[in-house]
Amino acid sequence: xxxxxxxxxxxxxxxxxxxxxxxxxxxxxxxxxxxxxxxxxxxxxxxxxxxxxxxxxxxxxxxxxxxxxxxxxxxxxxxxxxxxxxxxxxxxxxxxxxxxxxxxxxxxxxxxxxxxxxxxxxxxxxxxxxxxxxxxxxxxxxxxxxxxxxxxxxxxxxxxxxxxxxxxxxxxxxxxxxxxxxxxxxxxxxxxxxxxxxxxxxxxxxxxxxxxxxxxxxxxxxxxxxxxxxxxxxxxxxxxxxxxxxxxxxxxxxxxxxxxxx
Numbered sequence: 261x262x263x264x265x266x267x268x269x270x271x272x273x274x275x276x277x278x279x280x281x282x283x284x285x286x287x288x289x290x291x292x293x294x295x296x297x298x299x300x301x302x303x304x305x306x307x308x309x310x311x312x313x314x315x316x317x318x319x320x321x322x323x324x325x326x327x328x329x330x331x332x333x334x335x336x337x338x339x340x341x342x343x344x345x346x347x348x349x350x351x352x353x354x355x356x357x358x359x360x361x362x363x364x365x366x367x368x369x370x371x372x373x374x375x376x377x378x379x380x381x382x383x384x385x386x387x388x389x390x391x392x393x394x395x396x397x398x399x400x401x402x403x404x405x406x407x408x409x410x411x412x413x414x415x416x417x418x419x420x421x422x423x424x425x426x427x428x429x430x431x432x433x434x435x436x437x438x439x440x441x442x443x444x445x446x447x448x449x450x451x452x453x454x455x456x457x458x459x460x461x462x463x464x465x466x467x468x469x470x471x472x473x474x475x476x477x478x479x480x481x482x483x484x485x486x487x488x489x490x491x492x493x494x495x496x497x498x499x500x501x502x503x504x505x506x507x508x509x510x511x512x513x514x515x516x517x518x519x520x521x522x
Contacts, residue, residue, distance in 0.1 A: 261329045272357035280315045282335040301373040302334040308383030308390045315339035322501040331512040345390030349430030359394045380511045382406035395456050396444035404457035406507045413471040449484050458486040463493030
């Protein structure tokens with residue numbers, strides 16, 4: 261596997277930004293007389309970081325490179341600061357960047373598949389929120405989405421982030437908007453869009469556990485199929501290093517394929 265840090269200019273952000281990309285590497289080229297297959301493209305996981313992290317954190321705190329190697333997939337990890345994967349009221353358009361610009365940029369730079377069946381998104385904590393939000397808004401682009409210890413109830417978190425959220429959301433209504441996962445889940449159910457496979461996982465001692473239970477129950481009430489699992493654990497990297505392996509197995513062994521998931 262190759263691990264690449266890439267710096268480039270983002271049109272959505274109107275500034276330079278960075279990503280880390282894990283990419284399968286063709287081996288045996290030294291002794292081979294055949295030309296490497298430059299037309300090959302790889303399934304891709306967009307892997308989103310949490311509130312206090314950046315594009316390097318998954319490769320520093322987990323064995324994601326080794327895990328990805330087992331499946332022959334690419335992993336794209338962007339940096340979004342403390343933006344909550346949102347087009348900020350007083351700041352940059354991070355949701356537009358991650359959901360619309362980033363896939364086009366990386367597919368133009370690296371041998372990544374643009375097919376829906378080859379594209380997946382996941383994240384932890386704030387990144388779990390970002391992954392589900394992106395999949396709800398653009399279900400035609402992702403075959404599956406996963407949230408680990410996700411901050412799934414952003415409305416509930418508003419009082420806890422009195423420095424961040426005024427800059428992110430300003431005075432706009434968050435509840436029952438495109439920033440509210442509970443609302444967007446209902447929008448997805450009522451739409452004719454394809455329904456990605458959704459996986460939600462949270463530790464039973466995590467401070468976000470109750471919110472994840474509410475989200476699970478809400479999805480059940482509105483008829484949105486979500487695979488929910490919980491395990492003993494808190495909000496920490498040992499848990500995420502273990503359970504990102506479950507996400508990869510679900511996504512790239514195809515074990516999620518079933519009636520109702522398209």
